[in-house]
Amino acid sequence: MKIYFTWYLIPVVVAALPLFWLVLRRDTWRLVFALVVSVAALAMLHPVFAAIALGLVAVAWQIVEVHKAGRLSGGRAVLLVVTVAVVTLAIGKYGQRSAVAVWGQGDPIVSYLIMPLGISYFAFRLLQYVFDHLRGVITDNSFLRMAAFIMWIPTFPAGPLETYQGFYGKRSTTFDRQLFYEGLRRIALGYFKKVFVVDFFIATFFGTVTGTVGKPFFDASETNPWWPLAFVVIVFVRAYFDLSAYTDLAIGFSRLFGFRIMENFHYPFWKANLGEFWRGWHISLSSWVRNNVYFPVFGLTRKPWLGLYLSMLTMGLWHYVNVNWTLWGLWHGTGLVVVAWWERRKKARRKARKKAGKAPAAGYERWIGWLGYPATFLYVALGYAFVATHTPRHALKIMALCVLGPLEWLVNLIT
DSSP, rough: OOGGGGHHHHHHHHHHIIIIIIIIIIIIHHHHHHHHHHHHHHHHHHHHHHHHHHHHHHHHHHHHHHTTSSSHHHHHHHHHHHHHHHHHHHHHHHHHHHHHHHHHHHHHHHHOOOOTHHHHHHHHHHHHHHHHHHHOOOOOOOHHHHHHHOGGGGGTTTOOOOOOHHHHHHHHHHHHHHHHHHHHHHHHHHHHIIIIIIIIIIIHHHHHHHHHHHHTOEEEEOOOHHHHHHHHHHHHHHHHHHHHHHHHHHHHHHHHTTOOOOOOOOOOOOOOSSHHHHSSHHHHHHHHHHHIHHHHHHHHHHHHHHHHHHHHHHHHHHHHHHSSHHHHHHHHHHHHHHHHHHHHHHHHHHHHHHTSOOSOOOOOHHHHHGEEEEEHHHHHHHHHHHHOOHHHHHHHHHHHHEEEEEEHHHHHHHO
């Protein structure tokens, strides 16, 4: 995320824009320029990883080439690229911790193993590119176009996980004044969300709640009974503003150069059930998981519940491999399975009522339907107890207090 707060970002963008639009007339040279600037910007923060990333892009490109030549089966191509992605994620996310344990803090080897937070997005883009080639969705395999897409620096830190076909298919190859203005507005919005809302407003006015409840051994008897519930709501809202801020910045800077990157959020706080929530929250990641985990699993097993659980576990472990993120994945997987079961029951019930000559929806359904909105919001917020803590015990304690605290307050109020 540091790339958006480095001293050289604005001068580089200001210098790059006229060169990109006015000097470089051929599209090939523009893509070369975009690739060089992206790699150079990444190398300023992570020089070792910039070189490694280019090497991994070359490996993925070669896997596609060998497969197209008929010298590598689809199954082996999948195995190879998944292995590359898993090893990359393992070293990037956990290599530094292992190096600290072996060599100690401050050792040069440790500093070289510092990888960017966007390594997860990088690995998933590699997988997506190879998978789409194997499916026949992508037919060309230009190394330049592939490298410019995967290394595009605005989407490197925090996505969105735009597809190759979307990256180039929605692109404007001529200067679009309206698109340029939209990009500037999104950049301003992104910095406002991150700097003012997240780093100032939430930190200033809600820092006491998050700092107190976020401690592993906080004493619930010494805090307001509503604080645990406020804690999960605050971290959920903070996560939205933080992630959507980086999405705004990625979309905004991309539009300055003619790339229309996909939206990543669509009113996620106002959804009637968990299924709708995941169609409006981190849309690029949830779409990636749906296409590459849920559909293949469902196609092989015909068991939607298994696909839902594996999809959410993949999403959780993509963030980090530990117990808390595993429980978060199970929490959302269970919620999606229950919602899918309820929707099937509701559809069957309405079909039976219609067959019997009654109104499709019972009267009470129209009155209680609105409860799905706060219930979905609170269910997702409760799941953030796993995300905002380091141990399952701490998370479960907060979740229990989210229920018991308000009940205790209500009992005391009544009595």
